[in-house]
Amino acid sequence: MDLYLSLSAYGGVSTRQALNTIAAAGIRHVELAIGVKPDADAAQAIQEFRSQGMIFRAHHALVWEAVHRPFNLAQSIDQAYFRRMMDWLVQMGVTDYSVHPGSYGRNHDRAVAWQQFLNNLEWLHQLCRSRGIVLAVETMYPTTGGPHYFLDSLSSIEMLQQAMPDLKWVLDLSHLNIWPHDRLDERLRVIDRLADHLLEIHISDNDGERDVHAAITDRTWWLPWRDQLPQSAPYVLETRLNHRSAQALQLEYQRVQSYLGMALVTA
Numbered sequence: 384m385d386l387y388l389s390l391s392a393y394g395g396v397s398t399r400q401a402l403n404t405i406a407a408a409g410i411r412h413v414e415l416a417i418g419v420k421p422d423a424d425a426a427q428a429i430q431e432f433r434s435q436g437m438i439f440r441a442h443h444a445l446v447w448e449a450v451h452r453p454f455n456l457a458q459s460i461d462q463a464y465f466r467r468m469m470d471w472l473v474q475m476g477v478t479d480y481s482v483h484p485g486s487y488g489r490n491h492d493r494a495v496a497w498q499q500f501l502n503n504l505e506w507l508h509q510l511c512r513s514r515g516i517v518l519a520v521e522t523m524y525p526t527t528g529g530p531h532y533f534l535d536s537l538s539s540i541e542m543l544q545q546a547m548p549d550l551k552w553v554l555d556l557s558h559l560n561i562w563p564h565d566r567l568d569e570r571l572r573v574i575d576r577l578a579d580h581l582l583e584i585h586i587s588d589n590d591g592e593r594d595v596h597a598a599i600t601d602r603t604w605w606l607p608w609r610d611q612l613p614q615s616a617p618y619v620l621e622t623r624l625n626h627r628s629a630q631a632l633q634l635e636y637q638r639v640q641s642y643l644g645m646a647l648v649t650a
Contacts, residue, residue: 385617386640387412387440387583392596392624393632394418398446399428402437407629410636412438414583414619415445415477423449426471433475440479440583440619441472442553443521456507457485457500457533465507469514479582480511481519481553484543486530493531500533501546508550519551519582522573524561524594536562537569540576552577555585556605557594557621564591570604574611581616586639588622596623599639606642618643 388410393401398419405413415429425446433439444453447468454460472480485503487496504520511518522540523532534540543550554577559570586605588597599622605612620639624632 384614384643384645385412385438386636386643386645387414387617387619388632388636389414389416389418389442389585389619389621390446391416391418391442392621393627394420395625396420397422397428398425402428402432404627404629404632406432406435406437408633408636410632411436412440412617414440414442415447416442417444417446417451417453419446421446421449421451425449429475439475439477440481440617441477442481442619443483447471455485456482456503457487457496459499460503462506465510469510469516472516473514478516479519480516481521481551481582482507483521484523484533486532488530497533501543504543504550505547508547517551517582519553521553521585522555522558522577524558525563537573537576540573544576544580550580551582552580553583553585554581554616557585557587557589557596560589560591560604561594571608571611574608578611578613581613583617583619584612585619585621587620596621598622598635599642603642609643 388405390401390413393405396419401419426448452464485496485500487493508518520534523535525535526532534543554574559573562570586599588599588603589595624635
């Protein structure tokens, strides 16, 4: 069981600057993600750190070229862009890629958006499989304003499992905390439901209202049920650590490892 650090946790700088600090902190497992600044040097920096022993996973609209390309799987997507991205991931030796589910506006037809999401996800699943990449989709949370995410409830998760039973999942424990407060049993049922299908587990904390990527503490909701979590799936730390020093980054990484019962990393 490994602990990856998401580049979304160290955003606001270039990919090379982020990886320099992460490497100086003695961290070798990194998830490529949104957050760092797009620049023409990103792909070269990732290649250089890979050659030095850094191990990468990839998530959603990761930064890997000079222009950032956000996307929504419940809308039309640029298939040529995804083919280029998957080919690049193969070149980088990355074999695990995960995405957010689609979302739809409050005035849009949910059924139409769901079918578009399902079509795109099935196409992307096949594309990844043809490149030797394992695809997973992430659990989300209900919203009170803005677009609605899919996979924001147990019933929505079960619908997708029925449609694509061989699909892998990303369990975001902080997202589950934004589910209704009185439904702890439902959160635990999600953990149990996805246990045998997980690609990775995302961790941070929040107040149960917004996805603020706060630091994990003794009061983080899922810690008492940590032993129920699969031991084989890697964790991905998404706590906001922007502009921290390498030493501060290392201390926080080791602190989270101790919560998870992992052996501490050394620089």
